[in-house]
Amino acid sequence: MVNAFSFWPSHAITFFLAMALVTAYGMLALRTLQFIIRAYAAQSLFLGAATFLMALGSGHRHILIIAAFTILIKGWVIPWFLLKVMESVNIRREASPAVSYPITILGGVGLGLLAYTAMKPLAVNNPLVGRSYILSLTLILLGLWLMVSRRKAITQAVGLLVVENGLYVAALSTSFAMPMIVELGLAFDLLVAVIVLGLLIFRIQNTYDSINTEHLSRLKG
Amino acid sequence: MPVWLIVIPSLAISALCLLAGTSAAIRRLSVLGSIVSLCLGLALTVLVLSSGGILDGSSYFFLDALGAYLILLVSILALAASLASGDFLEHEAENEGLGINSWRIYYALLHIFIATMLFVAIANNLGLLWIAIEGTTLASAFLVGFHRRRHSIEAAWKYVILCSIGIAFALLGTILLHHASLSSGLDTGLLWTSFIETASRLDPKAVKLAFLFAALGYGTKMGLAPMHTWLPDAHSQAPSPVSALLSGALLTSAFYALARFYAIAVRSLGPEFPGNILIFFGLASLAVAGPFILLARDYKRMLAYSSVEHMGFMALGLGLGTPLALYGALLHAAGHSWAKGLAFFGAGRILQARGTRKITKASGLVATMPETGIPYFAALLALAGLPPFSLFVSEIMVLASGFGAGRYWVGTTALALLVLAFSGMTHHAIQMGFGPVNGSERKTPKLSDGQSVPKNLGWLLIVAVFLILLTVLGLRVPDFLDAWLTVMTRIILSHA
Numbered sequence: 001m002v003n004a005f006s007f008w009p010s011h012a013i014t015f016f017l018a019m020a021l022v023t024a025y026g027m028l029a030l031r032t033l034q035f036i037i038r039a040y041a042a043q044s045l046f047l048g049a050a051t052f053l054m055a056l057g058s059g060h061r062h063i064l065i066i067a068a069f070t071i072l073i074k075g076w077v078i079p080w081f082l083l084k085v086m087e088s089v090n091i092r093r094e095a096s097p098a099v100s101y102p103i104t105i106l107g108g109v110g111l112g113l114l115a116y117t118a119m120k121p122l123a124v125n126n127p128l129v130g131r132s133y134i135l136s137l138t139l140i141l142l143g144l145w146l147m148v149s150r151r152k153a154i155t156q157a158v159g160l161l162v163v164e165n166g167l168y169v170a171a172l173s174t175s176f177a178m179p180m181i182v183e184l185g186l187a188f189d190l191l192v193a194v195i196v197l198g199l200l201i202f203r204i205q206n207t208y209d210s211i212n213t214e215h216l217s218r219l220k221g
Numbered sequence: 222m223p224v225w226l227i228v229i230p231s232l233a234i235s236a237l238c239l240l241a242g243t244s245a246a247i248r249r250l251s252v253l254g255s256i257v258s259l260c261l262g263l264a265l266t267v268l269v270l271s272s273g274g275i276l277d278g279s280s281y282f283f284l285d286a287l288g289a290y291l292i293l294l295v296s297i298l299a300l301a302a303s304l305a306s307g308d309f310l311e312h313e314a315e316n317e318g319l320g321i322n323s324w325r326i327y328y329a330l331l332h333i334f335i336a337t338m339l340f341v342a343i344a345n346n347l348g349l350l351w352i353a354i355e356g357t358t359l360a361s362a363f364l365v366g367f368h369r370r371r372h373s374i375e376a377a378w379k380y381v382i383l384c385s386i387g388i389a390f391a392l393l394g395t396i397l398l399h400h401a402s403l404s405s406g407l408d409t410g411l412l413w414t415s416f417i418e419t420a421s422r423l424d425p426k427a428v429k430l431a432f433l434f435a436a437l438g439y440g441t442k443m444g445l446a447p448m449h450t451w452l453p454d455a456h457s458q459a460p461s462p463v464s465a466l467l468s469g470a471l472l473t474s475a476f477y478a479l480a481r482f483y484a485i486a487v488r489s490l491g492p493e494f495p496g497n498i499l500i501f502f503g504l505a506s507l508a509v510a511g512p513f514i515l516l517a518r519d520y521k522r523m524l525a526y527s528s529v530e531h532m533g534f535m536a537l538g539l540g541l542g543t544p545l546a547l548y549g550a551l552l553h554a555a556g557h558s559w560a561k562g563l564a565f566f567g568a569g570r571i572l573q574a575r576g577t578r579k580i581t582k583a584s585g586l587v588a589t590m591p592e593t594g595i596p597y598f599a600a601l602l603a604l605a606g607l608p609p610f611s612l613f614v615s616e617i618m619v620l621a622s623g624f625g626a627g628r629y630w631v632g633t634t635a636l637a638l639l640v641l642a643f644s645g646m647t648h649h650a651i652q653m654g655f656g657p658v659n660g661s662e663r664k665t666p667k668l669s670d671g672q673s674v675p676k677n678l679g680w681l682l683i684v685a686v687f688l689i690l691l692t693v694l695g696l697r698v699p700d701f702l703d704a705w706l707t708v709m710t711r712i713i714l715s716h717a
Contacts, residue, residue, distance in 0.1 A: 118430075119430075121426045121430070122397075122400075122426065122427060122430070129400070129404075133397075133400075136393070137393075140389065140390075140393065144386060147382070147386070153378070156382060160382065160385055160386065160389075163385075163386060163389045164389065166389075166393075167389055167392050167393055167396065170393055170396040170397070170400075171396055173400070174396060174399055174400050174403055178348055178396075178399060178411060179281075179346065179348070179410060179411060181281065181346075181348075181349070182346060182348030182349060182352070182411065185348065185349060185352040186348070186352065186392075188352075189352055189355045189356065189359070192356075192359050193355070193359055193381070193385060196359050196362050196363070196381060197381060197382075199363075200362070200366070200374070200377060200378050200381065203366065203369065203374050204374055204378065207369070207370075207371055207374050208371070213378070215371075215375075216374075216375040216378055216379065217375075218371065218372060218375060219372060219375055219376060219379075219453070219454040219457075219458070
């Protein structure tokens with residue numbers, strides 16, 4: 001396969017991917033919604049930068065387009081939209097999370113180890129690719145963890161976007177060999193999903209006068 | 222004829238519904254579009270079956286016997302939902318004062334939703350398949366939350382969040398499969414048809430992980446336990462015609478996606494590993510659904526848990542992996558689609574007439590509103606698995622092949638859990654059909670009964686067609702369908 005890790009900026013790529021992981025743990029520790037959204041933007045920018053370096057290394061033009069899309073949509077448009085939603089529902093802080101902050105972070109470390117164990121079989125053949133699969137699953141699990149440990153609907157939406165970034169890392173480790181139409185479709189789905197979630201958050205705010213998802217637990221049995 | 226034509230009528234109608242001026246025009250457009258879609262589906266089916274192979278085999282879109290089956294199941298139910306939505310919305314419009322814009326949005330979303338499901342059936346590229354399945358979630362989110370009540374918004378939020386998370390794992394599975402082909406030096410371009418040809422050369426470790434993630438992801442969308450938690454909320458809170466589509470068509474589409482992955486996994490790993498995963502999810506779903514059906518108090522939630530049960534049973538049939546079990550599972554998909562569709566359409570009419578979701582308060586339906594009560598009662602019996610309906614036959618097939626393959630524990634457990642669900646279902650069916658009618662509820666029903674026949678024509682047509690289909694397939698599977706089902710089992714299993 002095309003090994004995008006075998007040229008000079010591979011250390012820089014590794015650095016950017018590591019920073020993406022750091023921002024994910026950062027999101028688990030942050031309390032202000034604005035910073036959580038900005039941390040997501042930073043994570044997307046790190047992934048975009050890694051993709052950009054990869055495009056330079058492999059010389060594939062379509063990877064360059066994907067890098068541009070990532071930086072533009074995930075680093076800018078989506079965070080901007082989420083900040084707008086946040087301002088208009090007038091909620092700023094995650095006041096009472098479902099799981100306390102120290103436990104959230106400890107749990108996050110545990111999930112990182114779990115991801116490492118689950119994806120290790122793939123690391124045998126090709127350690128570099130295996131490592132990015134581990135990062136991918138870690139981001140997915142951390143995104144899920146963010147969703148279950150926080151109560152605000154916006155934080156849950158960001159959690160879902162972190163999950164999506166995890167998938168993006170998985171696609172990145174195959175050097176984006178997927179057909180271009182699939183990549184475009186994924187980007188389109190992501191945009192629509194964010195809009196749907198944003199509109200639903202408005203409706204939750206209008207109906208409940210709050211975006212705490214603990215209200216959303218009436219349906220049982 | 223290019224196969225992507227199948228999604229065009231739905232998309233076009235969706236756009237036209239946004240422009241239409243009156244609710245009557247929207248209703249007519251919607252039914253017309255669904256009929257065109259169904260005819261196109263039939264034409265493509267005839268083409269595929271007579272050619273005996275695949276249309277447009279090596280590109281992004283293709284159609285084989287399996288895809289044609291899904292197209293037909295989706296478009297039959299879509300036509301019925303289109304007919305049923307008219308009466309449904311008219312009633313809601315009177316009671317809740319919905320304007321023309323609600324009509325436009327409802328029908329536009331409904332047809333986009335149908336188009337995404339048809340798209341699932343023709344996607345050859347596994348990435349596009351994933352995009353289509355995620356598209357179904359996004360298109361139906363606001364249909365689930367159509368009533369702007371607290372419960373519907375809660376259901377819609379859970380639906381989008383849980384299904385998007387679940388399906389994320391399916392994308393990871395797809396990427397891993399892609400990784401498996403790249404690391405074996407193959408360039409499949411993510412096409413299902415090339416994966417099938419090269420499956421034996423794929424890296425088994427990666428395929429194992431890929432199938433596990435795909436089963437988690439598409440299993441979530443299919444409503445398999447323990448990932449089913451979104452399903453009872455979404456199916457009970459959505460408008461009833463939408464519930465019917467969610468249950469009868471959307472879950473079937475997710476099953477279809479899972480079957481495509483199973484076909485690759487079984488050629489790469491043999492039947493053991495993928496089979497055991499599916500049998501686990503299948504039995505878990507049966508185990509979760511049984512008690513909830515038995516103890517249900519809300520009849521739409523009861524139908525939703527019955528979907529969990531039937532999907533679990535289809536996963537079980539796929540997991541057993543014998544030609545007979547697979548034949549049964551595929552036949553079950555059709556029976557479930559029609560019986561559940563009929564039950565949800567009926568439930569919608571009952572909800573509108575009685576204004577309650579409680580089973581105990583909606584009793585005595587056969588006497589008070591026979592036009593709705595009798596078909597609803599029949600649909601519940603079909604879902605319980607009673608003869609002469611086709612679900613009985615397909616359940617026997619899957620169970621028999623389980624015992625025949627020497628998997629006595631699996632067969633016995635499944636049988637016991639089915640009996641549990643059966644007793645719950647028949648108990649509630651008899652309660653709702655023949656239970657005592659309270660004086661206060663004897664008042665003139667707001668809908669259906671007492672109306673002149675032409676106004677109920679759509680409903681009676683749905684009832685007649687679905688009951689005839691269910692009964693005919695229950696008595697004898699026609700030769701052409703038998704051949705078709707056999708071709709499909711061969712597509713999924715390599716050795717059949």
